[in-house]
Structures are given as C-alpha cells and as structure tokens.
Amino acid sequence: MSKNNPNSLQNKTWLKVFDSFLTTLKAIVFLIFGTLLYGIFGHHFDFNFKKNDVAQKSTRTYNSTAIEEDWDKVENGIHLQTGLVHDASFDIVRANCTACHSGKLIAQNRATREGWLQMIRWMQETQGLWELGVNEPKILDYLAEHYAPEETGRRANIDMAAVEWYILEMEED
Ligand code: HEC
Known part of the structure; x- marks a missing residue:
C-alpha cells in the first residue's frame, strides 16, 4: 500500500496536467471557432453598424450645417458661434x-x-500656441479692450470689512 501511494499520486499529478492541457485546448478551439464564426457572419453586423453610422452622420451634418449657418451671425455685437465680440480684429x-x-x-x-x-x-510655452507675429498687438488690443477686468462680467470683489459676520450655530441633539 505504501509503495503504491507514490505511484497513484504521480498518476493524479499527470491527470491534472492532462486535464489542464485539455482545458487550454478547449479554449483555443473555442477561440478559433469564434473567430471563424465572426469571419463568416461578422460582416453582417459590420454592415448594419456602418449603415447606422451613415444614417446618423447624414442627419447630423444636415442639422449642424443649418445650425452653423444660423450661428455665423452677429447679434448685439457678439458673434454667436464663438461667443466673441465682433469687430475689425x-x-x-x-x-x-x-x-x-x-x-x-x-x-x-x-x-x-x-x-x-x-x-x-503660457499657451505658447506649454500648449503649443504658435508665434502670433504681427497679429499679436492686434489680438492684445482686442482682448484688452473687450475683455478687460473692469467689465461687468464678474461680480465685484466682496468688501471683507463691510461684511457682518455671525457665528453659525450647529444644532446638537
Ligand atoms: C495651440 C492651442 C491653443 C491656441 C491656438 C490657443 N489656446 Fe488658449 N488654451 C489652450 C489650452 C490647452 C488651454 C487650457 C485649456 C484648459 O485648461 O481646459 C488654454 C486656455 C486658455 C484660456 C483660459 C486660461 C485660464 O487661466 O483658464 C484662455 C483665456 C485662453 N486660452 C485664451 C486664448 C487666446 C486669447 C488665444 C489666441 C491668442 C488662444 N487661447 C489660443 C490652447 C490654445
């Protein structure tokens, strides 16, 4: 009995190895079969996807052209599409x-x-903005004129001295 044990153990190990080999083989066969199936029938799916894509794209282009035409307008001095002030620069x-x-x-x-x-x-050094050359002063004039800090785009700074502070009381149960 004690002499047979090592043998049967060895057999078991061998069986395990064989078993895992079979599992791997099954996986490979499964993969190959799947790939083949996709190769044969896959184009049906592809075909459908492409059809949907085309359908979606065409409606989108249609809509966005209409919107762009509409947006390339200036209202109250603001270019609608970019949201920027419209002037000579x-x-x-x-x-x-x-x-x-x-x-x-x-x-x-x-x-x-x-x-x-x-x-x-900063954008030139870190974000890849190109040299603006002769346009730089024009752009700076434009920005400084229309997007200066004094404009009412932001709320005024809080006057800290004028604020009446109070202690927020936390309720404790
Ligand atoms: C080559 C690309 C590129 C070009 C062209 C460019 N920028 Fe920028 N800009 C960036 C990037 C990237 C950021 C960072 C965006 C972010 O943080 O989401 C940025 C951020 C900004 C900001 C926000 C800064 C902040 O502190 O939040 C402003 C304002 C700005 N750009 C103005 C300009 C102006 C004016 C021009 C034309 C002179 C310009 N950008 C051209 C890449 C560019």
Missing part, C-alpha cells in the same frame, strides 16, 4: 484663438493687456 482672433478651445473660454476670462500677454505666453 475678430477674424484674426477667431483664426488664432479658437483652434484649440472654444471662444467662450476667452469670453469668460478678463485680464489687462499684460495679463492677456501672460496667458498667450
């Missing part, structure tokens, strides 16, 4: 400043000419 600003982000990001910000210059330098 607008085209330059649009060409140089709305390629990477929305014009609304610009319209939301206020700064002095110096502040705008710093933002431009």
Whole structure:
C-alpha cells in the first residue's frame, strides 16, 4: 500500500496536467471557432453598424450645417458661434484663438493687456500656441479692450470689512 501511494499520486499529478492541457485546448478551439464564426457572419453586423453610422452622420451634418449657418451671425455685437465680440480684429482672433478651445473660454476670462500677454505666453510655452507675429498687438488690443477686468462680467470683489459676520450655530441633539 505504501509503495503504491507514490505511484497513484504521480498518476493524479499527470491527470491534472492532462486535464489542464485539455482545458487550454478547449479554449483555443473555442477561440478559433469564434473567430471563424465572426469571419463568416461578422460582416453582417459590420454592415448594419456602418449603415447606422451613415444614417446618423447624414442627419447630423444636415442639422449642424443649418445650425452653423444660423450661428455665423452677429447679434448685439457678439458673434454667436464663438461667443466673441465682433469687430475689425475678430477674424484674426477667431483664426488664432479658437483652434484649440472654444471662444467662450476667452469670453469668460478678463485680464489687462499684460495679463492677456501672460496667458498667450503660457499657451505658447506649454500648449503649443504658435508665434502670433504681427497679429499679436492686434489680438492684445482686442482682448484688452473687450475683455478687460473692469467689465461687468464678474461680480465685484466682496468688501471683507463691510461684511457682518455671525457665528453659525450647529444644532446638537
Ligand atoms: C495651440 C492651442 C491653443 C491656441 C491656438 C490657443 N489656446 Fe488658449 N488654451 C489652450 C489650452 C490647452 C488651454 C487650457 C485649456 C484648459 O485648461 O481646459 C488654454 C486656455 C486658455 C484660456 C483660459 C486660461 C485660464 O487661466 O483658464 C484662455 C483665456 C485662453 N486660452 C485664451 C486664448 C487666446 C486669447 C488665444 C489666441 C491668442 C488662444 N487661447 C489660443 C490652447 C490654445
């Protein structure tokens, strides 16, 4: 008995190895079969997806053209599509400043000419903004004029001295 034990143990180990080999084999066969099935029938799905894509794209283009036409308008001095003030320098600003982000990001910000210059330098150093060349002073004039800190885009700073402070009482049960 004690002599047979090692043998049967060995057999068991061998069986385990064989079993896991079979499992691997099954997995491989399953994969191959799946790939084959996809190869044979897959194009049906692809075909449907593409059809949907095309259908979606065409409606979208249709809509967005209509919207763009509508948006390439100026109302109350604001170019609707970019949200930027429309004046003589607008085209330059649009060409140089709305390629990477929305014009609304610009319209939301206020700064002095110096502040705008710093933002431009920051984008040139870290974000890949190109040299603006002869357009730079024009763009800076535009920004400093329309997006200066004094404008009413932001609420006034809180006058800390004028605020009446009170202690918020926490209720304790
Ligand atoms: C090459 C790409 C690129 C171009 C062109 C570009 N910017 Fe930017 N700008 C960025 C990136 C990137 C950010 C960071 C956006 C973010 O934080 O989501 C940014 C941020 C800003 C901000 C927000 C800064 C802040 O503190 O939150 C302003 C304002 C701005 N840009 C103005 C401009 C102006 C004005 C121009 C034209 C002179 C311009 N950008 C052109 C890439 C560009």
